Amino acid sequence: ATRSKSARGNWEHTFELRVASCGATSVEMTVISSALLVAAAVFFVSVPVISAQSALEDLLLEREKEVKLLAEKATLLYRQASCAPEEMTCTCANNACRARMGDSASGTSSCVASFGACTSSSSGGRNVNLEDSTVFVPDRELTSTPTDQISLEACWSAGLDDAFKSNLNLDEASDVDASSLKWQYMGMPSGLWRQFPGIPQEICGRYDPRLRPWYVASTAGPRDVVLILDFSGSMDKVGRVGLMREAVDTVLKTLTLSDSVAVVAFSNTAQQVAGISAIKADQMARATSEVIDHLLELINNREPDGGTNFEAAFEKAFTILNTPSEERGNCHSAILFLTDGEPTNGEVGANLLARIRSLYNGYTAKGNNLVGFTYSLGNDVAGANDLMRDIACAMGGIWTTVQDGGDLRGAMGHYYEYFSQLRAAGDTTKPVWVEPYIDASGAGEMTTASLAIYDETTKPPRLVGGVGVDLLTTDITAIEPDYQNLLSALVRRSERCPNIDVTTNDAKCQLKILRETDYTSKSALFDSANTDRTCPNDATLSCDNHSSATVCPSGPPAQNLVTLGVESFCSNPDFDFQKAACGSCSSSSSVGVIVGIVVGCLLGIVLIGAVITHRKNQARAKHNNQSGQVEMGQAAAGWPSSQPPVHAASAPPPTAPGSATAPPSYDQAVGATSNA
Numbered sequence: 170a171t172r173s174k175s176a177r178g179n180w181e182h183t184f185e186l187r188v189a190s191c192g193a194t195s196v197e198m199t200v201i202s203s204a205l206l207v208a209a210a211v212f213f214v215s216v217p218v219i220s221a222q223s224a225l226e227d228l229l230l231e232r233e234k235e236v237k238l239l240a241e242k243a244t245l246l247y248r249q250a251s252c253a254p255e256e257m258t259c260t261c262a263n264n265a266c267r268a269r270m271g272d273s274a275s276g277t278s279s280c281v282a283s284f285g286a287c288t289s290s291s292s293g294g295r296n297v298n299l300e301d302s303t304v305f306v307p308d309r310e311l312t313s314t315p316t317d318q319i320s321l322e323a324c325w326s327a328g329l330d331d332a333f334k335s336n337l338n339l340d341e342a343s344d345v346d347a348s349s350l351k352w353q354y355m356g357m358p359s360g361l362w363r364q365f366p367g368i369p370q371e372i373c374g375r376y377d378p379r380l381r382p383w384y385v386a387s388t389a390g391p392r393d394v395v396l397i398l399d400f401s402g403s404m405d406k407v408g409r410v411g412l413m414r415e416a417v418d419t420v421l422k423t424l425t426l427s428d429s430v431a432v433v434a435f436s437n438t439a440q441q442v443a444g445i446s447a448i449k450a451d452q453m454a455r456a457t458s459e460v461i462d463h464l465l466e467l468i469n470n471r472e473p474d475g476g477t478n479f480e481a482a483f484e485k486a487f488t489i490l491n492t493p494s495e496e497r498g499n500c501h502s503a504i505l506f507l508t509d510g511e512p513t514n515g516e517v518g519a520n521l522l523a524r525i526r527s528l529y530n531g532y533t534a535k536g537n538n539l540v541g542f543t544y545s546l547g548n549d550v551a552g553a554n555d556l557m558r559d560i561a562c563a564m565g566g567i568w569t570t571v572q573d574g575g576d577l578r579g580a581m582g583h584y585y586e587y588f589s590q591l592r593a594a595g596d597t598t599k600p601v602w603v604e605p606y607i608d609a610s611g612a613g614e615m616t617t618a619s620l621a622i623y624d625e626t627t628k629p630p631r632l633v634g635g636v637g638v639d640l641l642t643t644d645i646t647a648i649e650p651d652y653q654n655l656l657s658a659l660v661r662r663s664e665r666c667p668n669i670d671v672t673t674n675d676a677k678c679q680l681k682i683l684r685e686t687d688y689t690s691k692s693a694l695f696d697s698a699n700t701d702r703t704c705p706n707d708a709t710l711s712c713d714n715h716s717s718a719t720v721c722p723s724g725p726p727a728q729n730l731v732t733l734g735v736e737s738f739c740s741n742p743d744f745d746f747q748k749a750a751c752g753s754c755s756s757s758s759s760v761g762v763i764v765g766i767v768v769g770c771l772l773g774i775v776l777i778g779a780v781i782t783h784r785k786n787q788a789r790a791k792h793n794n795q796s797g798q799v800e801m802g803q804a805a806a807g808w809p810s811s812q813p814p815v816h817a818a819s820a821p822p823p824t825a826p827g828s829a830t831a832p833p834s835y836d837q838a839v840g841a842t843s844n845a
Contacts, residue, residue: 225649225658228349232618232640233600233662235336235350239636240620242332243355247624247633250325252721259324261739265303265370269741270296270749280754281366283641284351285611287751288371294754295611298367299337302330304738307360308374322357322634323738329355333365336638349644351612356384357634368610369749378635379585382425382603387619387635389588390601390667391427391498393453395486396420399508399546401436404473407573409509409546414469416577420505420584421465424456425603426656427663429497431489432464435482436475437514441489442467451488455496457656458604477508480515480524487528490539500666502532502539504564505584507577509546511553522556526563538669541566542584548573554701562704565671567684569702582688589632590679592623593670596630602659605642614642616659626720628675678712 249257263269280294287295304323333353354364356378370376378384396417404410417432424430431453432442441451445463448454486504511517516524533539541564543557550557554570561568567583600618608615619637623630649655670676684702718725 222649222654222658225645225655226662228640228645228648229602229618229658229662232350232638235353236600236618236620236636236638238336239329239332239353239355239638240622242329243326243622243634243636246325246328247622248719250321251624251719252723252726254726257325259327262304262320262323262327263298263301263367264738264741265305265364265368266373267739267741267744268298268303268367268369268749269301269739270298270367270369283612284366284368285608285613287754288747295368296750296754299334300330301367302327302333302354302363302365303367303369305362305364305370305376306374307377319357319359319361322359322361323363326355326357326361326363326634329363330365349640351615351639351641352608352610353636353638354378355634355636356381358632364610369744369746371746371750376609380419380423382423382606383617383619383637384635385423385585386425386427386601386603386663387598387621387637388632389585390665391500391663392424392588393429393490393497393499393502394420394424394456395431395433395453395489395502395504397433397435397439397482397486397504397506397508398468399436399477399482399510400434400471400473401475401477401508401510401513402473403477403510404546406509407547409573410473412546412571412573412575412577413507416507416581417468418465419578420581421456421461423585424461425601425663426455426457426660427498427601427665428456429453429494430456430460430464431486432468433482433485433489434468434471435478435485436473437478439478439481439485441485442471449494451492452494453489453492453497454494458606476513477510478514479508479512479517479521482506483525483528487532490532490537498664498666500538501588501669502537503584503587504539504541504566505581506541506543506557506560507546508544508553508557509550511550511556518556522559522563525560529564540564540587542581542587543568544577544580545570546573546577547571558702558704562706567680567702569688576688580688583683583686586683586686587680588667588669589621590629590683591669591671591676592630592632593668593676596668598623598667599665601663601665604656604659608639612639612641615639616642616645624719627718629670629673629679631719674710674712677707677710681707681710681712 279297279299281297282294284295284297306319336350336353337348352364354362356362358379360377360379362376362378398413398417400410404413421430433439434442441448442464443450444467445459447457447460448463454460490502512521515521529539529541541561543561543566545554545557545568550570558568567587569580569583571577571580598621600620603617603619605614605616607613617637617639619635621635622633624633645655646652649658671680681703684704684707
């Protein structure tokens with residue numbers, strides 16, 4: 170078999186079958202020929218599969234190029250804002266809650282069909298801004314970042330519009346609906362989110378990119394996560410179990426195909442939460458949507474009861490971590506331990522802590538990475554605080570307390586920030602993919618390629634944000650209809666293990682800052698420093714020279730964007746969501762309805778006319794038949810006896826006066842009408 174390129178640049182295959190007997194018997198020749206035919210059949214069957222895989226890889230690679238372009242542009246803008254702010258010109262941000270959508274006449278907005286409906290209760294297209302992106306800001310209860318910081322990020326990220334439009338123009342499709350490239354966006358550590366094409370927001374403040382799988386996947390990398398959940402009887406107090414379920418829901422839903430997960434529920438004893446074939450006993454399971462949905466169902470249906478056995482819970486967790494599994498990423502492991510009290514069963518106190526430390530050391534001695542996060546729930550758990558902090562410190566992690574009715578989901582910011590803030594200097598990033606999901610903006614099922622951006626001048630590198638581009642699932646399944654093959658391709662392209670180095674002094678200082686940060690406070694992101702949450706070794710650190718400030722080639726700028734007077738969000742007092750979201754789509758819909766009614770009425774009139782004509786023809790035919798029978802009956806007496814009478818049923822159909830053909834049948838009449 171030979172493979173060469175034709176003059177048109179296409180690959181051509183030539184096959185020749187050459188068989189020399191070389192003294193072989195006829196039986197041997199038959200065996201050789203049969204083997205060659207089988208090999209040829211296998212080759213021809215595999216060619217379409219290989220072609221489909223190649224086309225899928227090409228499509229995914231194209232989206233990855235686009236997300237890299239966004240990352241490069243965002244990095245340049247961030248550096249300029251940090252080191253040369255006087256060179257930047259910022260206009261007010263186009264807030265999605267008061268979005269300016271332009272108009273269709275100038276080409277700045279367009280009614281498109283492939284981005285979902287204009288409202289949650291309507292169907293059809295939506296109005297999008299093809300010139301300006303829009304920014305989304307979480308409610309103050311969802312973000313504690315100072316307003317100045319959000320304004321600064323909104324300012325410098327506005328320059329991404331050029332890159333957004335460049336990506337769209339590079340796509341070979343004739344228009345935005347035909348393009349396989351859909352939403353493009355960037356999410357910030359503050360919670361600000363910039364999206365293109367621009368759209369207004371129907372319910373303001375409820376989208377937080379930091380809790381979306383695409384953002385977490387790009388900033389954290391593959392993780393093997395074990396959740397240890399307390400279902401003892403005391404968890405039934407003051408809604409604690411509900412608080413835990415809500416936080417676990419967020420954690421599980423931010424996991425992606427590259428992650429693996431296990432859940433251990435404990436009270437008097439400990440059991441792995443399982444029940445489907447995808448979750449094997451004492452093994453991690455790949456975090457597919459099927460696994461996540463099943464785990465959430467079991468967790469939500471489980472009721473608190475019994476005592477509290479920490480020892481059994483950690484024994485089960487480490488049994489799962491130490492069991493090999495093909496579903497694991499074997500990159501970084503994390504234990505999230507949630508409880509509301511002290512142990513009442515099994516080992517307690519120093520013996521318990523020694524056992525947990527032994528399990529941890531045994532696991533990490535094999536070259537595995539593991540960090541532990543512990544959460545004390547409730548107002549009456551002060552007696553267990555020292556133990557919970559010591560457990561976290563024994564696993565190189567962070568301990569947090571959450572009061573009854575508090576923000577446990579927010580308190581888990583330590584877990585999300587750990588992997589993104591302790592990335593080692595020089596660690597390269599690559600685009601990662603997530604399992605197909607239903608778009609929050611209403612465009613249907615899609616997947617996302619995302620890429621994290623870091624400031625490499627800080628020690629350790631500081632997360633700037635994450636960029637992403639969307640691809641509709643229908644565009645992928647047109648090439649690769651097998652869903653499992655699609656998932657395998659997404660996992661394969663997302664394989665990356667970030668280098669998280671906690672051995673350097675800068676990393677240890679950053680970890681100390683994370684321990685001191687109170688993520689349950691809504692007044693500011695880095696306030697309420699709490700030294701009670703630090704670990705014993707933190708006191709020996711020398712962090713005076715530790716700085717998270719960007720290092721600029723010419724030294725720090727004299728001013729920053731905030732002091733230069735960054736404009737905030739654009740005021741749009743005449744904003745009307747229905748008009749902004751639907752725009753020309755609503756008028757187009759009205760015209761379509763009117764045209765549909767008119768056409769329907771005309772077709773109805775034509776059909777009714779055809780039926781009336783058919784019935785008239787039937788009546789005329791019946792009348793002519795009856796007249797012919799009377800005339801034949803009157804002439805029958807004069808017919809020769811040897812000639813049989815003519816039966817009316819066999820007589821030819823009567824014709825209309827002056828016509829050489831019979832009137833059309835009903836089927837012919839309707840057919841003619843339909844064709845017309």
